[in-house]
Amino acid sequence: MDTIEVNNLNRQFLFRKSHVGQSKAKVARDAVLKFRPHISITPYHANVKDPDFNVGFFKQFNVVLNGLDNLDARRHVNRLCLAAEVPLVESGTTGLLGQVTVHVKGRTECYECQPKPAPKTYPVCTITSTPSKFVHCIVWAKDLLFTKLFGDRNQENDLNVRSTDATSSSEHVEDVFKRIKDEDIEQYGRRIYDHVFGYNIEEALSCTPSFTVR
Template identity: 40%
Template sequence: MATTMHSEGAIPTANGSASGRSRWKYMDTILSREGGHTDDDYDPGKTPIDNIEKSKVLVIGAGGLGCEILKNLALSGFKNIDVIDMDTIDVSNLNRQFLFREKDVGRAKASVAAEFVMQRVPSCKINAFVGKIQDKDEDYYMQFSIVICGLDSIEARRWINATLVGMVEMENPDSLKPLIDGGTEGFKGQSRVIFPTMTSCIECQLDMHAPRAAVPLCTLATIPRQPQHCIEWAHIIKWEEERKDIVLDTDDPEHITWLYQTALARAKEFNISGVTYSMTQGVVKNIIPAIASTNAIVAASCCNEAFKIVTSSAPFLGNPGQNNYMLYTGDSSIYTYTFEHQQKEDCPVCGNLPKDLSVNAESTLGELIESFAERPESQLKKPNVRTEEKTLYYSTPESIRQQTEPNLKRKLSEMLIDGEEMAVSDPAFAIDFRYKIRFA
């Protein structure tokens, strides 16, 4: 039987042939030898390469970060990828989301991105899904080795984080799915690695995402001065007046279009210019304009962590007790910093203890509910409040809202006792925030 001769440093594929590996020669060089930081039991060569080829990766988001992440994964040897995104391509995307062309405007981002990458890297198979991450169940997420997020929405991050934490079964190690999250804001960005239940999760880190400053309702309702005021008026006031029975979905184009048209009419009434669909989307979703170079740097960091986790070729962020968070700032120079964000015992997702909540006993339930939107650890827009014994207030459905609305004017001391545990939920999240009331 003839034998196949391999050149020095070539790594055979599963069928014993080194042909077709030339594209990956630099990656093979890294994986075919031990490094200064590899573990003692690291097995260089075929094992880490097979791990890359066999690992199934989910990429959430096919926008500025998502395009970079998909490209990096494909060029790093990952062959089995799913991508989820519900948005369509807009002309404004073309300056930084490099997988898209003018002819693609109006098409689904996930589909176009998958087609482009597979055309350039035929050995990579990418399944595109157009829709929301909430449309998929736990069985779907259980099939992946790693989940990488390139999202522009805090709410979506919190949802996938809670889902992955809830999937973990102590007797089944395969149920733990590492979550790699990237985010950018102008010249700043971050990447972080989360091992659900083992390390700090996104909910633990929520206080690092300070809620945006609120515009006084009196300004919105009487004399708006900026186009953003008109959008917030449509978002906060007009939606509640005309569509209060519908939960606002900031990822639904029909909902954003309604807000845009309503805000535009308001702006014309006060001779304010500048209201656009893109601005409406940005204000409602709190989107900060993206910069291509920041996306590239943060996406590279995310994919580098995925590469290290799958191959064990180098220490990765997220090992329990070690650094799990990378911050990048590029305002005046290129600067990165890594640190360990510690897990919180009172985290509503991965913790076991309720969080102490200091309140004024003489304040009203309505004042408490309004404060949840500005609390860094919750940032809830439509909080529902209950104790073990009674329901204090529910924003939906309409029948319960009408029954509990009178409680908004009652003092907390009339409905709660010091040390009582209270659960707060929101239609946008599948978790309860547990608080232990402490009267100040």
């Protein structure tokens, strides 16, 4: 059910800037068919946990290749593959590390046989565009919004705290706030609010493509 975002373009080579906002599954199919026109690909722009994708649906396949980005969906597919007795090839990445495991009912342990550690990092595209857990919002505020507000002043950043005096990189956040004049606090707070809940949302909406049904 995922759609293409700008921050996908540096690592997902099937997509181009003109595809932003469109279905990943459908665009990937069209891209692959350009250099492999004789194969058959059926894209589904939907949630893998929808009732339509049941045990009977999974039984039609010889093998299932997983490339999901959250544990809940991976566990769901693992259970369906066990019920359908279809081999599962599970893959994923964390930072610069990658892993691939093969799970065959009755021959190997399943995906859930070993406890999975809680992730220490989260994909930027998830926490900025499709947060589904409380921790996603906390990570967004801590790692993204906080950096924008109090990060490197030498970088182009329209939310960075400004003052008439230079601020050292070792200066405490509370000291930075003290540097802001009282009459500027309300204006600065409004600018942050307008950016996060106005500009960012308008930018996301502007990427929504228009589709023609024929």
